[in-house]
Amino acid sequence: MATPEAPQPVHLDALGPRGPYRTRMPSAVQDVTGTEVARLSLVPPVYVTRTLAALRKAEPVPTARVDALFEAAAEEFATGTVGGLNVHAYEHLVSRTCGTPLPVVRAATRGTARFVALARSSAEQGRPRGTLADPERAGAGHAIWARRGDVFAVNASGNHPGVHRLWLEALALGYRVAVRPSRREPFTPHRLVTALHGAGVRPDQLVLLPTDHRAADALIRGADRTIVYGGDDVVARYAGNPRVLPQGPGRSKILVTADTDWRRHLDTIVSSVADEGGTACVNATAVLVEGDPAPLAEALAARLSRLPGLPPQDERAVLPVVGLDRARALDSYLRFVAAGTRPWLGGDGIVEDLDDGSAALRPAVHQVDRADAEPLRTELPFPCVWVAPWNRTDGIAPLQDTLVLTAHTRDRALLDALLAEPTVANVYVGDHPTCWMAPGVPHDSYLSDFLMRSKAFVGAL
Amino acid sequence: MAPEPPAILDAGPFDGVDPDEFVRASMHWHFDPATGSRYWLDRAGRLDFDPRRDVKGVADLALFPDLADELRDVPVTDLVPCGYGRDVRPVNVFDSGGTTGAPKRVVQLDDLVSRSTEQVDLRLRAHGLPTGTQWLTVAPTGPHLVGDVLQRAARSLGGPGLSVDMDPRWVRKLIAAGRNDEVESYTDHLVDQCRRILSTQDIGVLAATTPLLERFAREDDLLERINGSVRAIVWGGTHMDPDTRHLLATDVFPDTPLIGMYGNTMMLTALLERVGVGATEPCVFDPVSPYVFLSVVAPGTREPVGFGERGQVIVSHVSKSMLIPNNAERDTAVRTRPVDGQAGDAVADVAPVLTVEGDRVIEGVY
Numbered sequence A: 001m002a003t004p005e006a007p008q009p010v011h012l013d014a015l016g017p018r019g020p021y022r023t024r025m026p027s028a029v030q031d032v033t034g035t036e037v038a039r040l041s042l043v044p045p046v047y048v049t050r051t052l053a054a055l056r057k058a059e060p061v062p063t064a065r066v067d068a069l070f071e072a073a074a075e076e077f078a079t080g081t082v083g084g085l086n087v088h089a090y091e092h093l094v095s096r097t098c099g100t101p102l103p104v105v106r107a108a109t110r111g112t113a114r115f116v117a118l119a120r121s122s123a124e125q126g127r128p129r130g131t132l133a134d135p136e137r138a139g140a141g142h143a144i145w146a147r148r149g150d151v152f153a154v155n156a157s158g159n160h161p162g163v164h165r166l167w168l169e170a171l172a173l174g175y176r177v178a179v180r181p182s183r184r185e186p187f188t189p190h191r192l193v194t195a196l197h198g199a200g201v202r203p204d205q206l207v208l209l210p211t212d213h214r215a216a217d218a219l220i221r222g223a224d225r226t227i228v229y230g231g232d233d234v235v236a237r238y239a240g241n242p243r244v245l246p247q248g249p250g251r252s253k254i255l256v257t258a259d260t261d262w263r264r265h266l267d268t269i270v271s272s273v274a275d276e277g278g279t280a281c282v283n284a285t286a287v288l289v290e291g292d293p294a295p296l297a298e299a300l301a302a303r304l305s306r307l308p309g310l311p312p313q314d315e316r317a318v319l320p321v322v323g324l325d326r327a328r329a330l331d332s333y334l335r336f337v338a339a340g341t342r343p344w345l346g347g348d349g350i351v352e353d354l355d356d357g358s359a360a361l362r363p364a365v366h367q368v369d370r371a372d373a374e375p376l377r378t379e380l381p382f383p384c385v386w387v388a389p390w391n392r393t394d395g396i397a398p399l400q401d402t403l404v405l406t407a408h409t410r411d412r413a414l415l416d417a418l419l420a421e422p423t424v425a426n427v428y429v430g431d432h433p434t435c436w437m438a439p440g441v442p443h444d445s446y447l448s449d450f451l452m453r454s455k456a457f458v459g460a461l
Numbered sequence B: 001m002a003p004e005p006p007a008i009l010d011a012g013p014f015d016g017v018d019p020d021e022f023v024r025a026s027m028h029w030h031f032d033p034a035t036g037s038r039y040w041l042d043r044a045g046r047l048d049f050d051p052r053r054d055v056k057g058v059a060d061l062a063l064f065p066d067l068a069d070e071l072r073d074v075p076v077t078d079l080v081p082c083g084y085g086r087d088v089r090p091v092n093v094f095d096s097g098g099t100t101g102a103p104k105r106v107v108q109l110d111d112l113v114s115r116s117t118e119q120v121d122l123r124l125r126a127h128g129l130p131t132g133t134q135w136l137t138v139a140p141t142g143p144h145l146v147g148d149v150l151q152r153a154a155r156s157l158g159g160p161g162l163s164v165d166m167d168p169r170w171v172r173k174l175i176a177a178g179r180n181d182e183v184e185s186y187t188d189h190l191v192d193q194c195r196r197i198l199s200t201q202d203i204g205v206l207a208a209t210t211p212l213l214e215r216f217a218r219e220d221d222l223l224e225r226i227n228g229s230v231r232a233i234v235w236g237g238t239h240m241d242p243d244t245r246h247l248l249a250t251d252v253f254p255d256t257p258l259i260g261m262y263g264n265t266m267m268l269t270a271l272l273e274r275v276g277v278g279a280t281e282p283c284v285f286d287p288v289s290p291y292v293f294l295s296v297v298a299p300g301t302r303e304p305v306g307f308g309e310r311g312q313v314i315v316s317h318v319s320k321s322m323l324i325p326n327n328a329e330r331d332t333a334v335r336t337r338p339v340d341g342q343a344g345d346a347v348a349d350v351a352p353v354l355t356v357e358g359d360r361v362i363e364g365v366y
Helices: A045-057 A062-081 A088-098 A101-117 A117-125 A163-164 A167-172 A187-201 A213-222 A231-237 A262-278 A292-302 A324-338 A412-420 B006-010 B019-031 B038-042 B059-063 B069-072 B110-125 B145-156 B168-176 B180-200 B210-216 B222-227 B240-251
Strands: A011-012 A014-016 A019-021 A025-031 A036-040 A143-146 A151-155 A174-178 A206-208 A227-229 A242-248 A252-256 A284-290 A321-322 A342-347 A351-353 A358-361 A364-367 A384-391 A402-408 A424-429 A454-456 B092-095 B107-108 B135-138 B161-164 B205-208 B232-235 B257-265 B269-272 B290-298 B312-317 B324-337 B346-352
Touching: A014 A045, A014 A187, A036 A088, A045 A151, A045 A174, A045 A213, A045 B210, A045 B240, A045 B269, A062 A101, A062 A117, A062 A167, A062 A187, A088 A101, A088 A187, A088 A351, A101 A163, A101 A262, A101 A454, A117 A167, A151 A167, A151 A213, A163 A167, A163 A187, A167 A174, A174 B232, A187 A206, A187 B006, A213 A227, A227 A231, A231 A242, A252 A262, A262 A284, A262 A292, A262 A402, A284 A292, A292 A342, A292 A364, A292 A384, A321 A324, A324 A351, A324 A358, A324 A364, A364 B232, A402 A412, A412 B059, B006 B019, B019 B038, B019 B059, B019 B312, B059 B290, B059 B312, B059 B324, B069 B107, B069 B324, B107 B110, B110 B145, B110 B269, B135 B145, B135 B180, B145 B161, B145 B205, B145 B257, B145 B269, B168 B180, B180 B210, B180 B222, B205 B210, B210 B222, B210 B240, B240 B257, B290 B324, B290 B346, B312 B346
Parallel strands: A011 A036, A151 A174, A151 A227, A174 A206, A227 A242, A252 A284, A252 A402, A284 A384, A364 A384, A402 A424, B135 B161, B135 B205, B205 B232, B232 B257
Antiparallel strands: A014 A019, A014 A206, A025 A036, A143 A454, A321 A358, A342 A364, A351 A358, B092 B107, B257 B269, B290 B312, B312 B324, B324 B346
């Protein structure tokens, strides 16, 4: 093994306004084989309540210092020994507990550092041109960019370390931020929050609040704005709540029209499905092809079938790993959803038993016979893709409800329709995988659309 | 065996009677056709042992099957021992919370009400509770035991009791249905009522459920009032995890003693936290000999767990007016040695079990 395992389980304390807080009975964090690797302090609701009150009283991080603080924290996050873990030990733990391939975790470390360092300027990208960030400079007839609240909460997921890139923008915009980590992957936010504290963000400006579900409700109720990651149930639950921004399944898609030869874009399609271990909301769930989808499905299956099933901490790992029970549950769910479709890969099972209580999830490629087939909505946490025929008569309805749509087409009118479609969040054209992201480019609109408003400010100070 | 003198059945909670002797006398009372209740006399024929012969002390209460489920349907008048005479009527009929299915019903006769109040009073005084001061009790009344216990305790300590009622069953229904906004509105409604009292009355003792105390932590004006005037806080009715207890004691109400009360309907009284245990140590509840006996067992086998280990709480209530032996509660706790050589176990860090006979336990503001 490349990195030696820590001899004792790591303690991940809550990071509260008065420093680290350890509960009497910390909860076990297990790796994919069920071995305890860390102990996480889950705070009770009254701790959440008191912490939110402290955040509300605290000053924002001073605007003038944000860039320097974030750059220092990014460097520390990517290279330092934080909370007793050097970067290799940290990456090893994330890989072992989330089952994310180690190379993916490493790339995410570098990516997150880049996003953190640039978070202020990324947030600035979302500012309406009619507003000024600084009221000192606002003259007659101007507007300023103002926060909608003071406290921002993050109810994070653990599917990919990159989840913890966006909330830095809230901190840069002057929000005080409470991060509730995934119980499966608390390592990344713990490291990032600790690094930011080390760089000078005060503990009453940014906290890490691991909780159970009861206290999570207290967090969402008590914050002014919350971003919540989860499944369709989460999206439905908060759909009517203007203070909550749900981040559900991405249902990212690829479209190939008849004027384009998919063979020239196969690399992009494979990357869209399988990069990042296939677990991100920006991984492609469906490929829609104008014409016969079978040749594309066959070629895609051939490429994906070569991916090796390896323990997540292996240098060559590319596929996600989960506990064997969960792998079998996902396998039987896929079989249920895929009934009646044409399997090109994974039809006889996606579980590759690693003989240590865990299993790699092998890719699956299924062909459906209609662009509106029900399985297209099923997004699973591994490279699992549905290939469907698409015709002009189908229109853009089958392309709706999409986080990232990569279009291989030369049809300008179609592109205009996609850009105008409200339920398609992002449109990439040509050889840009659905999972491409960069600082300053919106992920699901700019976060500031949810956090900020424009306010007229007339007269002099 | 010589006939037991019935006088022992009238013993008070601190008279120091031998608990085994008390249990034997109780068996004769409850299973003698001349004195027992219709329920127990009828049930005796379906026991595979003879309580009057085989139950020789506290430990033998484990011979009884867990019959508490039958209390969901039994007519309450059938629970009154006929040795009290034809005209006796229960002072109180209490329902279990209904956390786990239909409520179970128990009765309290006049003598037991006095005994219960006496022991609660004595233990609260041992905690140094002020006397003659006003109480605010925020706990469910009506079919629920806890509100009655607290209001009687207030009177016993010479404090006029102000109160805010609550309906825990409705809250649990809301939680089960995922209607969290309505739970929140209901809690707001309770807090509003408390605010009116706390802002106009001089309250010396506050008795409230854990979720209400947690909720007060969000209300700066209430905290100011409570920390300014309240001299003791009694919590009960629901569990309190050790972290919450520590935070409430050290951070939210740093200058006010926080006294735990653990009771449930099948006990027919409430146990007060052991005196002299700090906020960083586990909260221990001792039994009340000779009426309430506790044991902590492995859920599957009902064998006692070791001292210091967690298991399911088994409660037996034995008194002249009621017998509820060997009832598995919806609680887990750490098995602890009781003080004063009391029979059975004491319990520490009481927490909910996640499932009781398949139903998920749902707690609310109660």
